[in-house]
Amino acid sequence: MADNSTTSRITADLRQQIQDGTLGPGALLPSEPELSRTYNVSRQTARAALQALEREGLALVRPRRGRIVRSTQRLRWHLSEFERPDHTVLATSDAWETDIENQGHDPSGQTLDVETITPPDSVAARLGLDSRTDRCVVRRHVRYIDGKPAIISDDYFDANIVRGTELAAPEDTTREDILKEAGYEQVYDIDEIITRMPSPDEIARLQIPAGTPVAEHIRTGYTADNKAVRVMISVVPGDTLILQYTIPT
Amino acid sequence: MADNSTTSRITADLRQQIQDGTLGPGALLPSEPELSRTYNVSRQTARAALQALEREGLALVRPRRGRIVRSTQRLRWHLSEFERPDHTVLATSDAWETDIENQGHDPSGQTLDVETITPPDSVAARLGLDSRTDRCVVRRHVRYIDGKPAIISDDYFDANIVRGTELAAPEDTTREDILKEAGYEQVYDIDEIITRMPSPDEIARLQIPAGTPVAEHIRTGYTADNKAVRVMISVVPGDTLILQYTIPT
């Protein structure tokens, strides 16, 4: 367990200073040349020590300016609420905008892009489609917090079900009962949460700093006779959001 | 967005081969010297390209043997179930052992360690304790899958409530209603899921490979009058488990 490499000892020293508050959030870490002087090592070694902190999610690089200690503040995304015994009714699921506003931040700027495509395997499997012959409608959202892209959220439906409804049109809609009107009332969801590192594409789209994992949140909506009618796949950067569920015991 | 460094191009080539199946799970990647020859770069550059794949979670290093393509299989941890309309009753929450067994794996080997301590800030805040004057009982579990440590799970209770009960004793217990008998019946939970990189300590305890983020799952149990009586903090490696919730819409 004990790693006695020079790099690890430097990293441990800096980690200690971050955790005991000597270096608070936003504080500038020693530069690569400075570290290499104080520890009498090559610049590559100093650099490796600093990059280890980035990979741990403790530091952030500001190119050509230095590295700073990362903040640990996160907002909450409420994915399931119910009426508590004291009659405090909380926001219903999926209320992204009010959720962010209630926490004092700006959720405006959501983008929407609607397409009819061949379903990816992960979607075909959940919706019970054939990825060779069937088609699905995907509504791609990018949601923002304070003007910066915060989460990717893609909504998939069987093309045969939503054809001709508002869901197949490239306009935003706030109506919740479109699927119900089409004869597919959704009564429960299964949520799957996968923790992984982002792909290069996701890093670019979400402007994710190094050392930031993501949660892939897959919500599949079912009707009373257990037919899956909706799959929503979200990619949530781990450094900005906490997923929250309120559930009866 | 386009990164034209030599390292990135090599990484992209290998990533492509992994994603299109040329290099399947378990396949051996080119060694550092081999890559440096085929691309005519220094060994450090080849090494950087391979380490980038590790950080993306696509590759795994077997020291002194080479790097292999990582498998993407994960088991499920069912954190919330309810009776579906078709009367399929699924396992109740927290049934870790049956959950793993039902997926064809071995959950045996759980360890338990009980202590009375000063609560960490995160626990004190949720239980409404004072981290200077109050005490809490912590039941620390390490749970295993197929003989390997799979998750850390620490259960915290107000020491004043559980004093004298089985929960304060260092024995395993399967009884669910101990808190209820003490006058604190739990009726709902709030689950928080934080996605982050593991600490060096967690890496050691869970034997986590590089490029593996974790989910920190915090379940706080409340009574009907909204008093928090239990906090369970779990650290879940992202490469082995999917968190799953079944919830009414």
Place this chain on the structure above:
DNA sequence: CAGTGGTCTAGACCACGCT
């Protein structure tokens, strides 16, 4: 014993932000 990854050095050149 050949090959692997683990670590480290001592240079080099570049692009860009800041004052």
Place this chain on the structure above:
DNA sequence: GCGTGGTCTAGACCACTGG
């Protein structure tokens, strides 16, 4: 223009695994 991080080279020695 100085200092920063970004990238790359060409060596070196080590510990350990495998056939």
